[in-house]
Amino acid sequence: MVKLSILDQSIIPQGSNAQTELHNTVKLAQIAERLGFHRFWVSEHHLEMLGHSSPEVFVAHIAAQTNKIRVGSGGVMLPHYSAYKVAENFRLLEALYPNRIDLGVGRAPGGIPLATSALQEHKQLHHNDFTQQITDLIHYLTGSKNADHRFSGLKAMPDIETTPELWLLGSSGSSAATAANNGISYAFAQFISGQHGGTTINGYNKSFQASEMQSKPQAIAAFFVVCAETDEKAEKLAASYDVHFIQIAKGEINTGLMSPEQAVKYKFSVTELEQIRENRKKILVGSPDTIKKQLIRLSEQYHTEEIMLASMMYDFHSKVKGFQLLAEALHLKKVK
16 A cells, blocks of 8 residues: 655645644644655745745754654755764754654755855855765765775764664655665655656666665655545635746745635636646645545656655644544555
């Protein structure tokens, strides 16, 4: 059976605020744990429309407010930071919550160019060698045992027996190859690219090289989701997504997520309607039975047992209801 996980971005709908949505994210993590979801990730995006940009801080809080569910970053935008410091942060989290912490990393900026300039203002390197950063992360996360490393003898503390799971987030063959060559887990972000990732994940599985981090490939495919009692109701709720993506394309990213009632009245141009058709490749929309069939088919096409879902609902209760319906449809094992 397909395992389901959740990525929550703490998006701020119109009329809400960051504190409310951060509280809702924690509440959703607790609900996800009870419903039997496998892991719960939070993102790093330096945008005003989202409630936070520090997954490493938020992961600590969510892990403290839950008991068993895996908690992680989806993900830390590694080029902004020192691999050593990222390793220290997540080794500390792993020490506090053993065998529950995921470190998902990506190479995208995660925000507007101005934010990237501010984050990297004092960096001394002339270029970011992302592959080297991944190698460094593995070195530090697994105990700094490589005597030939340029910082040989330097350990990322605390000194612990377990290791957080390291995931590379991406949406291309190159990111999949980096994950496979370094022997780490891979999460394909179709909710970002809209491109079918079956070939990409299959290539990752076939070319995976065992490492000190793990012996077998492990992959996730990630999508946006809109689930409601009926296909018709789900389509209405998805109108908020349609308008949201068009607003982003226009540069209108600080207006907040629009309600479905407003979104269905939005007048799209012919070009925008074509954009919506393309954007829908990122989203699973429908009733529990409709989405269950899609999930099973996608799991087979992507050669993965785990699907991660992100929901940008205007109404928090609708978001929770959608995940409850999916948990029931896929018979997730509830935690008492």
